[in-house]
Amino acid sequence: MTFVHTAFPARVVFGPGSLRQVAAETDLLGVRRALVIATGSARQAADQAQADLKELFAGRIDGVRQHVPTEVAAAARAKARETNADGIIAIGGGSAVGLAKAIALAGDVRIIAVPTTYAGSEMTPVWGETADGSKTTGTDLRVLPRTVLYDPELTIGLPIETTAASVANALAHCVEAVWTDKANPITETTAVEATRALSEGLRATLQKPQDIDARSNLLYGACLAGSALAQAGTGVHHKLCHLLGGSYNLPHAETHAAVLPQVARVQAPSVPKAKARLEAALQTDDLATGLFDLFRQANIPTSLRQLGLTEEQAEAAAAKFPQDVDEILTRAWTGTRPEGAAR
Template identity: 40%
Template sequence: MENFIYQANPSRVIFGSGTIQKLPEELSRLGLSKPLLLCTPQQTSQAADLEKILGGKVAGTFSRATMHTPVEVTEEALEVLKSTGADSLVAIGGGSTTGLGKALSIRTGLYHICIPTTYAGSEVTPILGETQAGLKKTRSDPKILPGTVIYDVDLTMTLPASLSATSGVNAIAHSVEALYAQNGNPIINLLAQEGVRALAAALPAIVADPSSREARSSALYGAWLCGICLGNAGMSLHHKLCHTLGGTFDLPHAETHTVVLPHALAYNAPKVPRAMKMLADVLPGSDGDAIRGLNLLLDKLGVKRGLKDFGMKEADVDRAAELATSNAYPNPRELEQGPIRELIRRAWAGEHAKADL
């Protein structure tokens, strides 16, 4: 076995059904009593439910969490935070709300409790992506990691099947890149395979029956494991592309990950045979071909396959390729402008991924 380093991130996880009711107990355990609640404009009712659970003992609610964590929204939230005298942050929602909670926590030092309602996985990572002037940049710091994560399967039961699918594939992407990460290790490989296995089985079941509590529980479990992989291993081409495309062209986060993933994997495939085998082993119907397995999964989920479906123009392909190759970053295969451009063009057009880049 090769030498490796593994470091577990110190977050506390509460997993199950009805676990949101443990929020008052968790705040009390931490000696906190005046949280600022965070949510998106679409999830104010869930923030209101939290306020009821806490018996009204909150500093207030900021409901403008926004996709890609724009710095200007964070600055607006900071002003609200200062005016309320909050002693902690409780974020309920998906990646947008989690990102805002992270941005506020790293700026203020306040304890951050995260309550995910999607399969984003960012709640268990020390990574923050922020957008300013049309560019999305990421940074990593142990202080960014939320202190407590409360996974409540009940909160995912009303997540639309289509969003469940793309959110779940976004989570799978974390594990895919962890399998060939420069700083990967055997422990993360095990978590990555188990996370993909759980999600690849659960997501088609959710699309077929969104009310399946068993499938919802498995998907949330898988997303947690994939999030751990994201937080413990360096990401490569896929995540770089998605940050570039999402931040620059204002594309939806989970949907962009879903479209790009099989193409990014196809690009790296020649350099990562071991990772391809590990992935193929846990993707149903792959027949030993991980790209085939991913294409098959996306077909089962019925998701949109083209970035053009989300507003990206064909004229943007060249610029996206330039941005994606402008800065050096770890990737198993050297970045080549021509093949990267073709990768993005295929993703834009909605073509099935092929291992010929």
Template identity: 45%
Template structure:
């Protein structure tokens, strides 16, 4: 075996994991020497944000229930202005990737510390990556300013997550770990975490479909999502994430569902160039990992194709053009014909096909 060469960078973050851990939020605010928390949520989770405000009492400066999908820049600017008006000295985000993204966007502009309480399996709470949408395109950047200082994982916050969203959110998380296995800057630490994470979620998601409030299944899924987030925050991204950012930002497709549809196809496209990653995936997903991920989507009730999510059939060529503009590094060369077939199959809902 030849010697391995790699660089591993660990991002600082305080992680609290368990059941009932939301009760530690006041102590975490105090630990940051903060006194004026701005609580962030979506409109749908405003009631949960208000309950969280009751827990914090006088430490709350206000609530901003305006987080939306794909983090539009205009919402980021509005929320940042609100944080400044209120004199907020800490951001508390309750929700999934949309709310976490908004907290990061405010932190980028203000350098306020963040405490994230995930209610889905998005994983973005563990990354220094922010994606914002403007002029119909989603653009990503990486900065230590957007890495949350504290993440409180409370399994109880996920017990009521609808089965459908649980499934797509979980497969979205799996995508982070899958791409970490063949990232240009991959390393053995992240590879080990990725396989552990994929296995945990692949086991947990069907159990959640069968018993949505099973705390053991929910705990395993949240554990897997945490590790997937670590993977996403530690190494670069490739074709899958480029496609999802393109499709989501340009066609306003739902984030987790888009990841769920695209992942098997992107993996099949890259399969010929990543034999070691495919061998590792076989250990946790079975002999045909791309087909297994496609089947997992059906088990959790996710749509099979992008057309069901609102992708116009005449948008395939535009999506290919966008994917080829400023492309991410990818182990398999990006070729127009192959990409067009990938996106067209993902749009129609057909099974993945390797090159």
């Protein structure tokens, strides 16, 4: 066995009530002027963090948009300069963390992330920015949050449809982490455990949306999913979703749900051992159909057509992509249940 594994430095504080540690963790990092960034749904949590920061609070940004448009990133960087911020508290979903990363990419600031969804991007050094209908992504250790506070109490009120879509996003990190060029036994084991936690957590949350243990399981799975992606990198699935999101402004998490089962149908057979481990974690006998059925059970859209993509746009996206993805996009557009189920 031969492989290379890079573990990224990050401090994780996990548990109900972790939001109350924001000020202490900010001080521990040596941050003296903290800029708070919050998504609309996280304003109450941001208000609490702002009050707790006291003299460490430097300013606030509430205007957050998905895919980090260039003009939004530029305004946020200007705000960081204006307030002389040396730290950022990003509270909310991937859009808040993404905007914090855009600032860190251009300046010397330290990020503390407080995720309220399950994407897992807070555990990665991956950044993305959109301009003129094109999304650019990259990897840079400057954007990796130094500390992540996981507080399941902040996710209890997350609507079930948003919860399910966010879990689909996290599962995409797990599944793709087993077949990239940088995948290794450690990332595979991380991805498998994340898949178990996410699938079990989602099923339990569908039954009891306010169950703190189920919500904790989802955040734990999201943390592992992000870690697996950070180390294994991305492949055809994420690149295709970034193309669709950047070019046609499709919702990020839901796009993953529509595309992932179709990519898994094509890619997963190339890694049979990892495929079998993921299937066991997902409690299915076929990875692609297991994902598709789980998303259907959670009422997540499983076709790009449902998300507003036209057939002509799907064809145009396939033509732009450097690999042959015609069949994947055709099936993702129609929402066809993947073939190959053993049952």
